[in-house]
Amino acid sequence: MPPLVSLPEALAASGSPGLGRRFTVSASATDSPVTPNAEFDAWFARHRRANRFKVTRIPFSDLVGWRFREGDGNLVHDSGGFFSVTGLEVNTDWQDRGTWTQPILDQPEIGVLGIVVKEFDGVLHCLMQAKMEPGNPETVQLSPTVQATRSNYTGVHGGRRTAYIEYFTSPRRTLLVDSLQSEQGAWFLQKRNRNMIVEVTGDVPPHDNFRWLTIGQIHRVLGQDNVVNMDTRTILSCVPFETPDGLIRNEVNPEYRESLARSLSGRHGSLHSTGELLAWLTDLKARHSFSRRTLPLSKLDGWSHSDDEIAHDEGKHFKVIAADVRADTREVTRWTQPLIAPVERGIAAFVARPIDGVLHLLVHGKVESGTFDACELAPTVQCLPVNYQDLPAYRQPRYLDLVRDAAPDALRFDAVLSEEGGRFHHADNRYRIVEVGEEVPTQDDQDYHWMTAHQLMTLVQHSRYLNVQARSLLASLHTTW
Template sequence: MRIKDLNKWILDQKKKNLMKVSRINISDVINWKIDNQKIFNYNKAFFSIVPFKFIKNNNEAWFQPLILQKEVGILGILKKKIKDVDYYLLQAKVEPGNKSGIQLSPTVQATKSNYLQKHGGKKTNYLNFFIGNKLKIKTISKSRLSEQGTRYLEKSNNNILIDIRKEKIKKIKNYIWVTKENLKYLLKKKNLLNMDTISVLSSSIKKNTLDNPINDFSNLKNTLTYLKKKIKIKKKIISFNDLKNWKIFKDKIVNNKNFFFSILFLKIKTSSREVSQWCQPIVSDYHISLNGFLVKEINKTNHYLLQGVQEAGLSSPKFTSTISVKNFTKKIGNKDIKFLNLFKKKK
């Protein structure tokens, strides 16, 4: 698709996919309840927010809530070849937490509660390609990846890329077929390409024909095993009354030192989702975060410097980018972040 046509389509979708988001008091959140133990949905669906106390094996302790969502979500993208060019089906999706309206999201981006229609609304489009399908399609990649361990407790999603081959589908009005060149263009636009879209596509990357890594899989696995032995975190569910350094106001739950995040409560009205209005809690960061990779060519092969982390919500250590700092703009003045100086250099 020509960039000119893509931009025109995006502008048109921004006008059509409208969402009004209002902050409300906790007492006004319909179908949700907060008690001393958790914030939860009356239908026992979607997610809950639970307060925890965490203790490291060096006796460092901290208190924070985490989102509990035991369901495994689906992040799926459909692919097809048109005149020898690969195209990917994305949707213009508006979410209550988006900074600037729509984002180009995966073909299917849904929790189990959503695609089982616990909200009482419309069905999830194109779901039949990803669940129990008997179509003549090819699964290019399927990876189960964890969500952020600083926000969620052991939450994961299936990242799936499917080639529909000769299967014919009807394109719904807020969906669009884009090429790799279109995706490269969208990556340079702020807050437009959904992170889940990037996650699905990056999970399908194949290694180079000639690849000479200095670490094989066993080395990587040994690093995580070492971290698991070195860093142990005990967790205990507590009450909101015992959530040290946090305070509950009539319309939000906040950390006294502006660490972690705040919990806000919203009322949403929209013309372009499965239901037209609903209420929900939402997690909101205090400051901009930073993620960055250092890349170096070794043995004529690009190598990426990974960081092993054991976050509160992870059951075991995971690899992340070289630098991965939540609320970076707050911590920059009082925390020594390794390799940060390399990201500051303009050369």
């Protein structure tokens, strides 16, 4: 484990910080007197042990406030808010995928994913929450200050007000990060959230479910299985860090760390210019056909509907299930809802290698059924292996064996991290960053290109470039300085 860095050490190395440097200083402070690591660990463990939550699978007929709508069979909420489960048909020539149908979550409203930050002793700290979500594998995970759909923070559920939401809705807020980003394109239809970091200077009312942590303290636990939730990771991926020169944490792999620092800086060259990469992505979107249309949920080919699940006939992909949820720390203490449950753990991994001394990541232009623009930049590998087990070799995901069977000394990051627990049940991926050498050539093909960390950090400041799995890995990359 990298050595812990105190606040004074981080400040002494920082000089006079601008915004990016302020974030980097916070990321380099891996302990803090505001909430010492030992205190955080005890607090977080206490919230998990409290076991004030119960999630039970139920038949669809026991859903309260939800119904299969007459006419199309779509699963909808009586209020017209939250989300619905509808059918989707996709037609594309991308990677010979052809035509398929599937259920998909339709939630057109834009939610808020936000972290409040405040300086303590000159170092930014994040107000983080121990939050229960019904689909989380460990129930309670480390979450942003606010993660709320518009239906939730406007009170459609009729429950308690979302804590601290006023810091994100006030017109006089001080925004440090503000980016509209997608969610899982295979399961959501054109779903986006506003990823925000808001700085405050005054007193913030305390709450037992919340603690102030440096970004370095969050990084300390991000590498642990199912501790830091997806919403925290996607916000942190949007942070414009500066190069961590003089703030070394990774003393185990100094050569890797130096190539990563060059990759983050943007001053040491890259295999492709950012303009060339954007042209490549535009060409991918324009060269392939891609169309979709919604269908009645009751009319999907290849999917079967029983009393308690909607499932793929071949046992692939995911199921739609229903759950009864009891949680006394949430705005509403009991509710029922549908959830998407993948049939197995997925894998999402970046292959990384130094090119002329600068770390590059192999990025995949990947089509997903629910994205706005047919494709977004995805990890080198992103899949549920079971979906491909009966397909010929040429249809298998490229590099899957390489990242799945990687030697331990090639792993720069390796953790099981869950996806959004408010809509997905026990949906997690093994996230990996695998460093390789010349056995993986630098020559690109039409669907894969090498990019530096700085190029990814530049593109993630804008919408509709990096998908949520790539953003999770970008946030994870910053733990490996």
